[in-house]
Amino acid sequence: MDDQPISRRVSAIAAAKPFELLFGFFNEFDYAERRQRPGVLDFTFGDPHEMPSHAYVDALAASLTPENELWFAYKQNEPLAREAAAASLRRVIDLPFEADDIHLTTGGFAAIALAMKAVADPGDEVIYSLPPWFLYEALVLEAGLMPVKVRIDPATFDLDIDAIANAITPRTRVVIVCTPNNPTGRIYPAQTLERLATVLDEASTRIGRRVYLLSDEPYQRIVYDGGSPRSPLQFYPYSFLAYSYGKTLLAPGQRMSYLALPPTMPDRPAMRDAIQTLQIATGWVYPNAVLQHALPRLEELCFDIALFQRKRDRMVDALREIGYRVKRPEGSFYLFPESPIPDDGAFANILAELGVLVMPGRMFETPGFFRISLTATLETIEASLPRFAAAFAHATATAGAS
Ligand SMILES: Cc1ncc(COP(=O)(O)O)c(C=O)c1O
Structure with a gap:
């Protein structure tokens, strides 16, 4: 036994x-x-x-008061929340994001897990750079996938594109990139992201299977010296974006985030359906009703x-x-x-x-x-x-x- x-x-x-x-x-x-x-x-x-700021607490408190009988009904992706998120994403990343491509999740964890599971099958490989966010490996393994790690350039903290190119095999399905980066604080320059897109495109053709990019951007709005970083999504259409409000609002215990598809991604209807299916099948990983109602107000706040x-x-x-x-x-x-x-x-x-x-x-x-x-x-x-x-x-x- x-x-x-x-x-x-x-x-x-x-x-x-x-x-x-x-x-x-x-x-x-x-x-x-x-x-x-x-x-x-x-x-x-x-x-x-x-x-926490009064504005933050007020936004949550306002969303506690029901406006209709379905206020606390089962929530999937509330249209108002989706639209608020898409509108703000259109301002931050210069792409015409659509509300239907915003999949609201319980934290960045869930957004990352959903993206990988939507496109990768057990045994497929996921590449990411060291130093990583320390929970990528747990999420990769839980999805039945294989972590493949490459180093960044220690002198610049920039991605080592040649190392990523060399790590790609016929089993590679996802490459995770985090910019602005935890833990280095590096924002990857446009030329680096452009080179990465070229490498992923060429590799996909070579192995006869699309390699997806998962852009983990919980720190997207935490940028210093007036910088306006480019997102990897602007260079490579086969990309997912994982965003979390936990950082921008300094409230990681309120599990609010999303997985977004860029409007440039081919086959979006099929991808939307796949993510929707997974959100239910992996345990109804939608944020609670209060957070979804509060999202339009939360979108206006930042520390x-x-x-x-x-x-x-x-x-x-x-x-x-x-x-x-x-x-x-x-x-x-x-x-x-x-x-x-x-x-x-x-x-x-x-x-x-x-x-x-x-x-x-x-x-x-x-x-x-x-x-x-x-x-x-x-x-x-x-x-x-x-x-x-x-x-x-x-x-x-x-x-x-x-
Ligand atoms: C790079 C990175 N990705 C994802 C996450 C997960 O974010 P959340 O707490 O919203 O799930 C974190 C949290 O620290 C992070 O630093």
Whole structure:
């Protein structure tokens, strides 16, 4: 008798390195307990550190009051919510998005999973670049797919298009790109996205099967220095866009996001039907009614980007002054500095001893770096700087002595 209660698929997800490291962060490192300790400064997850805005709470409260008897009925894609999302997407990305191509989901997680499952069959390969968002692998495995990882260019944090081209095989079905990037903060330049589109087009012809691009853009509106990034969708029509309100509104616990198809995608009616089928079959992954009713008002809100830019600049300048090597992110709300010693896990522990919590680069399969989330307040950033200096001095002195 096979008395193994847990499916092999779930066991494989739990055993995957990034997932194991994430669990380890909560279990062995005991993150949940540590972050509560007095005086601890937390730079780990992209969680809010301040109370939500009144405008945000008001938008949700207004949507609680029913306007008709179907207000809290089963929701799929509410037309008003879809139209508001499409209108805003038309402003952000210069393409005539249609409301019917917006598929509302319970967070970016669901949008990514739906896109992959809509086009890939078990055993197909999904390529993404390291450092990745640490849950791509879990979503890829859960869909029965194979993760294929390539490195970015460490000097520029830009995509390595040749590495992606070389990783494509006859089983490749999806390439995931995240810009503005978590964790590097890099926005991929138009020339890079153009080259990627050419490579994917040529590869599709060569292998006789379309390779789809999944553009994971939860940080699409979190851009500094007045930049206006191009979306991969503008270069390659066989693309999906995963967007999440959790970042723009700093409310990741309110699971609101969507998967959008560009108006340039061929065979859109079939793709719409496939996604609709999956949304039901994977567990009715539509956002709750309150969030859908609130979406037109939520679309008008965003956290204070200018404040985040000040936080970015203060942190980058101060870290550089201490001696850290760190690039100034162009978007998203993370910094990805180099660890002053090769063992980023040991360095994160030195910081933790000083009451500063960061994420070691190995959690992003990129040793030698660590991640800082700028969702921490300016006060937290100021308080942390002497500790970052002490950790740097301690780590480099110990490394020098050994
Ligand atoms: C790059 C990236 N993609 C997707 C997600 C998932 O977003 P959500 O919390 O809305 O599901 C995140 C969240 O941190 C992310 O950083």
